[in-house]
Amino acid sequence: PTPTEDVMPSDTMRSGRFDDRWAFTTNTTALNYGSAAALAAASRALGGYNDELAEESLQTARNVWEYEQGREPNTFRNANTTGGRIEEEQLKAAVELLLSTQEEKYADAVRALLPQVSERFAQNAFMLAAALPLMDEAYERDLRELTQAYRDSIGEFEAENPFGVPITRGGWAGAGTVISFGIANYWLNQAFPDIVEADLVHRSLNFVFGQHPASNYSFVSGLGPDSATVAYGSNRADFSFIPGGIIPGILVLPPDFPENKNNWPFFWGQNEYVITVGGSYLFLSNAVRSMFAQP
Template identity: 55%
Template sequence: MAKAIPHMPASYLTALEPAAREWATKAQASLKENPFGVPITTGGWAGSGAVLNFGLTAYALHQAFPNLVDTAPVTRALDFLHGHHPASDRSFVSGVGAVSKEVAYGSNRADFSFIPGGVVPGVLLLKPDYPETRDDWPFFWGENEYVVPEGAMYISLANAGARLAQGGK
């Protein structure tokens, strides 16, 4: 919806503002849920997709409502994906970072290798609060399977982060 703002009447922006405020409030509350400031999923599938969605939403809302949403959520999402998470310091984007996932399941199947730029689901939180991410076994699909849409989402988020780092909007 935020991408449509330049093409819509001013009333559209006014109508979206309450939703943007609500999102900003929830994003601020996520800072209290964990020290990483991003939504970490708890369930049968790890949550890199939720983190990517969080970062991309923050970027879109920052563009539309810079007074409500700052750039910090974008940076926190990228930091999490690049290794600032509860399981290890390993990047969930293969080939990105000093240490990254090098055993993952994708079109490379069972050859215990990786596809540069592939994004894995990442860390899985097991009850009560045990973070798990196996780095040596690609068959834990909820942690180590490449998720095709997440590769494209990562490229978009990385570009957004680069634009913000260069002082752009």
């Protein structure tokens, strides 16, 4: 026998040859809905570029939806590795499938989920607003009412700090939260500009670029005259940076001391690059640019 056959007997594998390109996944309902949402969205992006893959992506998303609709939810949860809240992941899948197919059953699902996700409206506003063009007037009225209540709640941040954004507390600094705040406000501004003003979008980007406590340097490495140049990523041991990487930034220590140790990369709660936040930043940047281009 060959060395690989000694490590892994051939009767345990389809090919009879050892292969280390394995992926071990968790079949949780939240992860499945989140994956279906990503695949449904990808199908639109792939259309006209790779139609075969676009169709496969959409059909897989449909199959996952039907699979989860036909079983008891698998609610296993472990930290941030098994998906978010089930109802919120299901909302994402329903909205993306609605946008990709315009089928009424997905609109019905969005409508049914609205009461469940409205308690965390700020976190779900971007999906709820994205569905609006394909929903009915009753949904629009409900969403308008929720948006007004949300706008009123922003007064808490405006009273707390001069930047008018949610500056988080705890072990992880708040650039990602501020960016998410700006993205939610972008979608709501597009839907209800009479309620959510454009400044609520701009102020989040301004925060990342330097309008924040303790300093005025940019949290985006290499962007601006002064930016985060000691960060924790794949370069973590060399006290350098990756252009375009985004750090969490200012961490507020109890009771009210803002800190960012910009000379020490190993404070991951302040200086670690996170890929998802980088993607969110790119979206917000393009959203703001599109707003300036609007008449």
